[in-house]
Amino acid sequence: MSKTVLKNLDLIAQTIYDKKGFNILALDVRDFSTMTDFYVIAEGNIDRHVKSIAKTIEEVMTLGGDELLHIEGIKAPDWLVMDYGEIIIHLFIPELRERYALEQLWQQAKIVDLHINVKEN
Secondary structure, eight states, X not given: OOHHHHHHHHHHHHHHHXXXXXXXXXXXXXXXXXXXXXXXXXXXXXXXXXXXXXXXXXXXXXXXXXXXXXXXXXXXXXEEEEEOSSEEEEEEOHHHHHHHOHHHHTTTSEEOOOOOOOOOO
């Protein structure tokens, strides 16, 4: 795994955490998927929260020189998908994450050890 991808996974996870997203999971699917190498799955409380998280991820990634290739679900962001090539991000409201259970599709995937700076207020 390249250092850049690992840094981006940590950056995405940190951004989600900083925006009060939760249940953050990154999966290494290189052995199972031809679409991408990594999936990041996380939740926001409501659709506006999911949209806000996505907007901030896009801003942070753009600052780092990474272009968003495609985004799906922006008009009804209860499930929003962001494509960065090697990394695809799925942001859900909790009910939809539970219903679609993407983790089950990739249950053989390796869980990526994310480094999130947990700040206490």
